[in-house]
Each structure stands twice: as C-alpha cells, then as structure tokens.
Amino acid sequence: MIPKSIRLMLVASLVPAALFAQGIKELNINQAIELGIANSKNLKLSQNKIDQAVAKLEVVKDNVLPTGNASFLYNHAEIPTNTFSLGEGSSTLNLPKRADAFVGTAAIQELVYGGGKLKYAKASTKLLADVARLDADKNKEEITYAIISTYYSLYKVEQSKKVVAQNLESIAAQIKQAQRFFEQGIVTKNDVLRFQLQQANVTLTQLDIESNRKVINYNLDILLGLPEDTDVKIVDPAAESKVAGSLNEYINMALANRQELKQLDVQNKVAGFNVKSIKANTLPTVGVGANLYYINPSGSFVPPVNQYLLPVTVGATVSWNFGNLWTNKNKVNEAKIQQSEITLQKDILSDQVKTDINRNYQTYQVAVNKIQVLETSISQATENDKLLASKYKNNVASVTDRIDAETLLYQAKINLEIAKADAGLAYYTLLKSTGKITQ
Numbered sequence: 001m002i003p004k005s006i007r008l009m010l011v012a013s014l015v016p017a018a019l020f021a022q023g024i025k026e027l028n029i030n031q032a033i034e035l036g037i038a039n040s041k042n043l044k045l046s047q048n049k050i051d052q053a054v055a056k057l058e059v060v061k062d063n064v065l066p067t068g069n070a071s072f073l074y075n076h077a078e079i080p081t082n083t084f085s086l087g088e089g090s091s092t093l094n095l096p097k098r099a100d101a102f103v104g105t106a107a108i109q110e111l112v113y114g115g116g117k118l119k120y121a122k123a124s125t126k127l128l129a130d131v132a133r134l135d136a137d138k139n140k141e142e143i144t145y146a147i148i149s150t151y152y153s154l155y156k157v158e159q160s161k162k163v164v165a166q167n168l169e170s171i172a173a174q175i176k177q178a179q180r181f182f183e184q185g186i187v188t189k190n191d192v193l194r195f196q197l198q199q200a201n202v203t204l205t206q207l208d209i210e211s212n213r214k215v216i217n218y219n220l221d222i223l224l225g226l227p228e229d230t231d232v233k234i235v236d237p238a239a240e241s242k243v244a245g246s247l248n249e250y251i252n253m254a255l256a257n258r259q260e261l262k263q264l265d266v267q268n269k270v271a272g273f274n275v276k277s278i279k280a281n282t283l284p285t286v287g288v289g290a291n292l293y294y295i296n297p298s299g300s301f302v303p304p305v306n307q308y309l310l311p312v313t314v315g316a317t318v319s320w321n322f323g324n325l326w327t328n329k330n331k332v333n334e335a336k337i338q339q340s341e342i343t344l345q346k347d348i349l350s351d352q353v354k355t356d357i358n359r360n361y362q363t364y365q366v367a368v369n370k371i372q373v374l375e376t377s378i379s380q381a382t383e384n385d386k387l388l389a390s391k392y393k394n395n396v397a398s399v400t401d402r403i404d405a406e407t408l409l410y411q412a413k414i415n416l417e418i419a420k421a422d423a424g425l426a427y428y429t430l431l432k433s434t435g436k437i438t439q
Contacts (some may be wrong), residue, residue, distance in 0.1 A: 009229050025226060026233035030150050032224060036141060036147040039225025046136035053129035060125045064118050066110040074101040079253035090372070100299035119153075124273040127266050134266070138259040138435075143223075145432045150220045152425045155234045157213040159417035164206045167410040171199045174402070191399040198403050219305040237424050244427065249372075250434055254353045257435035261353070264346040272341035278335050281328050284320035291315075360430040367423035374416040 019322045027035065039044060085092045111118070181187040192253045221228050244250075255261065295309040388405035391397035431437045 005007055016301055023227075023229055024231045026235065027224075028235040029148065032151050032232075033144050033147050035226075036143060038190045039142050041064045041138055042143060043136065046132075046139045050132045050136055053125075053132040057122070057125045057129050060118075060122050063121070064111075066108055068106075068108040070106040071104065074144050075101045075103070077101075080428075099297075102294070102296035102301065104294035106292040107289060107397070110286055111285065111287045114333070121273075124270045124277075127270045127273075130154075130266050131263050134259045134263045141259070141432060141435065141437050144437050147220075147223050147429065148428045149214060149425060150223055151234065152237060152421045154213065154216045154220055154232065155237055156418050156421045157209050157216060158234050159421070160414050161213065163410055163413045163417065164202060164209060166413075167202050167406070168199065168206065170406060170410075171195060171202060174406070175199065176222075178399070186395055187399070194403060196436065197336070198407075221354055239351065244338060244361070244430065247358060250357050250430060251354055253436065254357050254434040255350060258349075258353055259435055261346060261348055261435075264342055264349065267337060268342045271335065275332060275339060277337045278328065278331050281321070281324045281331075284318055286315045287316070287319075289315055356433045357430070360426070360433045364423065364426040364430050367419065367426040370419045371416065371423055374412060374419050378409070378412045378416055380406045381405075381412045385409040 006188050079097055079099065082097050083092060083094055136158070165373075175192065178187060178192045178195050182189055182192050217230075217232055218228060220232050221227075221230050224232075226232070291313045293309070293311045295311075296303045298304060298307040385405045385408070388397050392399070392402040428437060
C-alpha cells in the first residue's frame, strides 16, 4: 500500500509532464498538409468565391424564365364644376360632383428567341464558375507548398540543433581531456582556453538555432491552425525515398495540370461565347405575352353586374434592329482579337512552364548529387577527426588542428542534413511546378 503523501507527490510530478505533452503535436508531412488545408482561411475564402460564381450562374438561369407583373389602381376625382355646356343653344351636361374608378392590369411575357444570347450568357457564366474552381485549386497548391516549405525549414533547424548538441557533448569531453593534460603538464593552459572558447561559440550557434526554431514553429502553427504555443514534432520527411521521373514526363504533366493553363482554356471558351453573343445582336428577337385588364368605373369596389370590363389580350412581338448589320462588324472583330490574345498568352505561359520545370528538375538533380558528395565528405572528415584526436593525445597535433578537424566534421554533418532537406523540398518544388504537388 503506497502512502497517501507519496501518491500525492507522484500525481504532482506527473501533472507538469501531462501539461507539457498537451503542447506537443507530432505530425508527419502528409498529416501537416491535411491539417493545414482543413484549417486554411484562404481556402475558405476561395470556396466563398466559388459559391458566388455558382450563385451568379443561378441568376443567369433565372433570366430565361417568363416575366410577370400586376398592378391595381384606385382613382378618386372631385368635380366642383359639374355643369358642362358646349355653347349657347346647346344642351347642358350635368356631371357628378365626384367619381371613383378601379383599374387593374396583369401581364406575363416570355422571350421565345433572342438570337441565342441567353444561351451564350448561361454557358459563359458556367465557365466563369469553372475559373473560380481552378483558382481554388491553385490556392490549395500554394498553401500546400507553403506548409511543406515551412515543415522542411523546421526539420533543418531540428537536425542542426541535434548536430550542435552532439558537438557540445564532444567539446565538453575535449575540455575534460585538456584539463587532465594540463594538470599532467602535457599541454598549456591555452589549450584548455581554446576548447572553452570553441564551446562558447558553439553555444551561441545553439542559441541562434533555437531562436530560429521558435520562429519557424510559430509560423507553422499559424499555417496549420494550431494553438500558437504548440511545439510541432517533426517526423523525418527525408526518410521517404523520392525517385524523379524524366524531364519530359514532368513537362507533359505540367501542360496537362497547371491551373493557369486550364484557366486560359476556359477563358478562351468564354471569349468564343462572347463573339457569338455579339454576332447575335444582328438577329431578330421574338417574344409572346398575355395581358389582363380590369376596368371598373362604377365607384364600387365590387361593381354591379355588367358595370365593369375584363378584356384579355394575347400577342406576339417580333423586333429587329437591322442597323446592327453594319454597326456590329467592328465589335465582332474586337471580340475576336481579344480571343486571339488569350491564345497567345497561353503559348507564352506554356513556354514559361517548360523553363520552370527544367530549372526545378535540374535543381533537384543537383540536390540529390550534393547528398552523395556530402556523405563522402563526412567519411573523410570522420577519419580526419579520429587522426587528429590521436595526434593530439600524443601531443603531435596542436589544439588548433584538433578544433579545426572537429569543426569540419560537425559542419559536414549539418550540411548533410540540410542537403537532405533541400533535396526533399526541391522535389516538392518540382511537383508544384507541374500544378499537382500531391501526386
């Protein structure tokens, strides 16, 4: 049976650890992307733009529906001069002192044929909704890349922090060794001071790295929609092997997937419908309608029998502004030129996409090759460090040589971790330039 006081102490010791654990969130890169997309305010704004485009399409659809209106008029007249004569010897007309009348109308009209303009407007608006969706897709790619970039930046500083911590442990061991050598009279006090100075410099580097880590971690919290005091625990993104395909594969992928190119295709279709809509100005329009009239001059809201009129009219209207036959030509030409401009813009953008793909592909290849070179350099630096450590113990090498060898080794280790992160980010940069960052 554990005494109550000991149980309370155990609980008290676990509470801070539990609270601390609540501020840590371990995420791999795919989990980070999913979380960031789910919480992105920019994507919510993009969805709002899509909803606006869809609502506008519904408004355009309503334009094909018949229109109707109704009105009811009550009119009261006071007639103070109610005796009317046309002249001497003519009869005199006695009018009432007041009069009331009720007049109502109801009408419904339907455009049967408007040259196809409503059809073109509907198709164009639907395409503009597609443009809004492509904008949202592009924003999603940008947000995904921002998350990946920040994730890799945090990974870089975390790895650098680990290497620096290892370096500090090694320096602490070197200081103890130098202190023993000094006490034995093998080295001078200067050797001890040099190691201590190296320790101070590396500690300053460690402080800078930790400061950078906090800044990047905060930025990642904002991107992911996490509480701003959450420490994100990185899962090594370089552990997944990424094998790039051929350059032509990525170019073809980009030409098929890039949202900007798709948008220009949609805009080209919109411009085509605009040309057709302008041409439709030269065509006649046909409409049909019906009108109902209610005329009640009796003065009573409910008139006596046979003292009101209720005529109904049905008609059709054909109108043609034939002046557009000679005034519309230049408008059509202007619309065609605008459509041609979109085609040229796509050609220019296609060339830019190809150069982007090639640049990012070559950058990735260089990043992968750097890893191989740095792995070789670490092997060389490790052997050199062991050699200088042995020489220093035997009082053959100077303290400066010993420190330089150790510095080269740990700098090579940091460079390797950074190179791995750069290669991973370069791969995602290549994917981003294809318009599909998540393959």
